[in-house]
Amino acid sequence: METIYIRFSDLRRAAEQVPTFVKEALWWEDAYNLRTGIEEDMGCGGEDTEELLLSFSERFSVDISNFDFTGLISSEPGSDGNPLYTFLLLFYVAVYLIAWVVKLLVGIFYWPFNPKSATKLIKEPIGNPFASELQQPKSPQEILTIGDLVASAAAGHFVKRERVRFVIVRPDHS
Incomplete structure (x- = not known):
């Protein structure tokens, strides 16, 4: 665990400014x-x-040059350059x-015999058989939180909030 000595005013400033920055950057309400x-x-x-x-690093002068974020940032689906992803996407579409057209035709031909069931069949959504492969990004091993960014802004370099201990020091009176 890393110990960081900091003035209360500096820690408070980070705790107030960082969440505001994140909220504005992500349009979070x-x-x-x-x-x-x-x-x-x-x-x-x-x-x-x-x-x-x-x-964030620029705005709060946080050194992130020596930190490996691979465990904290998820990858976007298909971003690894895997050609299988493109094939699966085209195959899924x-x-x-085809499933939508078949369902529509079955509903139309079934309409004269049971209009209520045919309408229900046509309105029923088609599931996504490839949901896990196409829509789920790779999950990070650890969660990046607002608290991590607050702690990093206060420390001046990236730290996980759980791995740092802040010790409040008296301001200089000189």
Whole structure:
């Protein structure tokens, strides 16, 4: 655990300014706390998270050059350059369109016998058989929170909130 000696006013300034910065950068209007996840709760992900961290680093003079964010930032689906992703996406679109057309035709032909069931069949949504492969980004091993950014702004370099201890010191009277 890292110990950082800091004036209370500097810690308070970080605790006030960082959440405001994040809220404005992500257009976030809902409630938050120090445990609010940047990606999980606020919906930021992949390259957007990287851009947020670079802006954060500039704005609060936080050194992030020696920190490996690979465990904290999820990758966007298909961003790893895997050609299988493109194939699955095209295959899914084709299967979805065929299923939609077949369902519509069955509903139309079934209409004279039972209009209520046919209407229900036509209105029923088609499921996504590839949801886990196409829509779920790779999850980070750890969650990046607003509290981590507050702690990092106070420390001057990136730290996880749980791995740092702040000790309040008296301001200089000189």
